[in-house]
Amino acid sequence: MSGELLRAEGIGKRFGGFVALEGITVSFAAGQLTSIIGPNGAGKSTFFNILSGALTPTSGKLHFRGRELNGLPQHRFVHQGISRSYQITNIFPDLSVHENVRVAAQALTVSYDIWRNRARLTELNARADAALDAVGLLGKRAELAKFLSHGQQRALEIAIALVSEPELLLLDEPTAGMGPEETKDMVALLERLADKRTVLLVEHKMKMVLGLSRRVVVLHHGRLLADGAPDEIRSNPEVRRVYLGQSEGYG
Amino acid sequence: MTSPSSGEAVAKSSPGGLGWLLEQRVLLSIAVLAVLPWLLPSQALAVNVLIYGVVVMGYNLLFGYTGLLSFGQAAFFGAGAYFTGIAIGRYGVPWFAAVPIAVGLSTCLAAAIGIVSTRTRGIYFSMVTLALAQLVYYVALQASSFTGGENGLRGFTVDRISLFGLQVNFLDPVNKYYVLMIFAALAMWFQSRILNSPFGAVIEAIRENEQRARACGYDVERSKLIVFMLSGAISSLGGCMLALHLSIVPLDILHYQTSGMIVMMVLLGGARSFFGPFVGAASFLILEDVISLWTPHWQIFVGAIFVLFVLFLPKGIWGTLLDVLGIGKARQ
Ligand SMILES: Nc1ncnc2c1ncn2[C@@H]1O[C@H](COP(=O)(O)OP(=O)(O)OP(=O)(O)O)[C@@H](O)[C@H]1O
Ligand SMILES: [Mg+2]
Numbered sequence: 001m002s003g004e005l006l007r008a009e010g011i012g013k014r015f016g017g018f019v020a021l022e023g024i025t026v027s028f029a030a031g032q033l034t035s036i037i038g039p040n041g042a043g044k045s046t047f048f049n050i051l052s053g054a055l056t057p058t059s060g061k062l063h064f065r066g067r068e069l070n071g072l073p074q075h076r077f078v079h080q081g082i083s084r085s086y087q088i089t090n091i092f093p094d095l096s097v098h099e100n101v102r103v104a105a106q107a108l109t110v111s112y113d114i115w116r117n118r119a120r121l122t123e124l125n126a127r128a129d130a131a132l133d134a135v136g137l138l139g140k141r142a143e144l145a146k147f148l149s150h151g152q153q154r155a156l157e158i159a160i161a162l163v164s165e166p167e168l169l170l171l172d173e174p175t176a177g178m179g180p181e182e183t184k185d186m187v188a189l190l191e192r193l194a195d196k197r198t199v200l201l202v203e204h205k206m207k208m209v210l211g212l213s214r215r216v217v218v219l220h221h222g223r224l225l226a227d228g229a230p231d232e233i234r235s236n237p238e239v240r241r242v243y244l245g246q247s248e249g250y251g
Numbered sequence: 252m253t254s255p256s257s258g259e260a261v262a263k264s265s266p267g268g269l270g271w272l273l274e275q276r277v278l279l280s281i282a283v284l285a286v287l288p289w290l291l292p293s294q295a296l297a298v299n300v301l302i303y304g305v306v307v308m309g310y311n312l313l314f315g316y317t318g319l320l321s322f323g324q325a326a327f328f329g330a331g332a333y334f335t336g337i338a339i340g341r342y343g344v345p346w347f348a349a350v351p352i353a354v355g356l357s358t359c360l361a362a363a364i365g366i367v368s369t370r371t372r373g374i375y376f377s378m379v380t381l382a383l384a385q386l387v388y389y390v391a392l393q394a395s396s397f398t399g400g401e402n403g404l405r406g407f408t409v410d411r412i413s414l415f416g417l418q419v420n421f422l423d424p425v426n427k428y429y430v431l432m433i434f435a436a437l438a439m440w441f442q443s444r445i446l447n448s449p450f451g452a453v454i455e456a457i458r459e460n461e462q463r464a465r466a467c468g469y470d471v472e473r474s475k476l477i478v479f480m481l482s483g484a485i486s487s488l489g490g491c492m493l494a495l496h497l498s499i500v501p502l503d504i505l506h507y508q509t510s511g512m513i514v515m516m517v518l519l520g521g522a523r524s525f526f527g528p529f530v531g532a533a534s535f536l537i538l539e540d541v542i543s544l545w546t547p548h549w550q551i552f553v554g555a556i557f558v559l560f561v562l563f564l565p566k567g568i569w570g571t572l573l574d575v576l577g578i579g580k581a582r583q
Contacts, residue, residue: 112474
């Protein structure tokens with residue numbers, strides 16, 4: 001485990017009068033998978049939106065690799081090395097699977113080039129195919145993204161996020177809406193990713209979370225409830241109380 | 252029909268085969284336009300197809316490929332025409348210099364309108380482009396010492412032009428057609444280049460999913476401004492062609508009805524297809540010609556046909572034809 005990659009200091013977010021997040025202070029080290037869990041509406045996606053620049057926090061500061069991120073426009077976050085997938089599938093439906101990933105790869109280098117032929121940018125094409133291969137979608141590269149199955153679309157989203165070679169990968173419920181078979185594939189993929197990357201994972205499937213992560217952070221009503229190794233979280237009475245009566249397959 | 256998504260379109264086609272030929276959308280389009288005067292009932296119609304085809308092609312970049320529904324494209328069509336006429340008639344600029352100057356100035360106008368309008372979205376974008384284009388209309392109406400106001404701009408007849416040392420009688424309709432076709436060919440080549448470029452992929456990504464494009468690292472506002480300017484530049488070239496063709500610029504060219512006509516043409520022909528704008532321009536102009544022979548209320552009928560198209564042929568004539576022929580994936 002190398003040093004600290006991301007630090008959030010007193011992050012708060014309100015929507016009008018509603019406090020979605022308050023006083024979140026937490027830091028993440030490079031090179032491990034950390035899960036963020038919490039009941040529905042706890043503020044997990046809101047926290048991800050802040051970490052990826054989609055929302056600006058109403059209070060607090062973000063530091064990434066020693067640099068303050070506050071005030072940076074959303075599209076610059078990928079360039080800093082933070083990239084994400086969404087809870088609700090968010091792809092380019094009418095583009096080919098390959099193009100979905102290729103266009104993401106291209107953002108870091110030749111965005112505004114109106115002159116060269118992009119079919120000849122072979123390095124980008126190869127990188128896109130490598131990312132597709134990593135998520136097991138290389139065989140589908142020529143298909144339109146909208147014709148993929150739900151599980152494949154979720155995997156495509158991860159390829160889109162992966163191809164920018166992010167230092168920090170944020171995955172918001174990658175198994176949302178998946179059946180057991182698809183979930184198994186996704187867990188295998190996450191295990192491979194966790195090997196060499198810093199990943200923050202939001203998930204509801206508790207068994208999966210406890211198995212995958214080295215560390216678990218629990219949010220509840222927009223506040224940090226617990227933070228520790230999976231075993232500590234499992235036996236934490238506060239966490240048990242929050243999840244009681246929820247049919248999330250806890251334990 | 253859509254632009255190629257990646258290397259595979261190029262890789263698949265064997266050189267020399269039908270696939271290869273279908274890839275050559277610029278050459279094929281030029282070939283069709285070259286015989287157009289003999290396919291259509293009149294020379295005058297063919298010239299208009301050429302001119303409106305270029306205007307609509309520029310608009311297709313914005314509407315078809317980027318998904319931005321502007322109701323103000325007439326501003327750039329008109330700007331190209333007025334700037335060309337003013338440069339030639341008032342400042343004695345030779346015609347070959349007047350055209351790039353007019354395109355340059357029109358692109359600046361597109362930058363100004365784009366900076367304001369691309370910050371808005373959806374229906375607001377449509378309304379802001381409409382309002383700003385109307386502003387251009389009223390400026391042209393009021394600045395009559397420059398523009399001729401209501402009477403249109405006159406007094407800049409181009410009759411003879413020299414092309415690479417060759418004296419061409421520009422009053423001859425056939426000569427005129429082929430000289431203007433050089434401009435159309437240039438515009439098609441430029442448009443094709445944009446569509447094949449990395450930036451061509453960015454605008455499609457923005458159309459498909461703006462939020463995702465932003466999350467992928469694209470400055471969406473900046474990209475929209477760039478495509479707005481490119482689109483305005485190409486449409487303005489159509490305006491230059493019109494000015495050279497008519498030797499007058501009617502004020503109507505800036506009217507919002509012209510913007511509406513451009514939208515109709517692209518939808519008739521097929522948004523997001525390379526040659527669709529020319530098909531759309533031709534169909535619209537033919538419909539207008541034919542129906543106005545029967546009834547002065549031709550607009551009602553054209554409007555009705557247009558509604559039927561939007562409802563039942565959303566890919567337009569050309570886009571649907573390519574789908575039916577199973578070459579929808581080719582670049583035409
Ligand atoms: N743009 C918004 N405007 C107003 N309220 C919002 C907005 N986004 C989120 N919220 C509210 O903030 C709270 C936290 O939402 P968030 O999506 O972060 O929860 P979550 O932990 O991701 O929940 P889930 O497990 O259901 O995905 C919810 O009550 C939600 O209704
Ligand atoms: Mg959520």
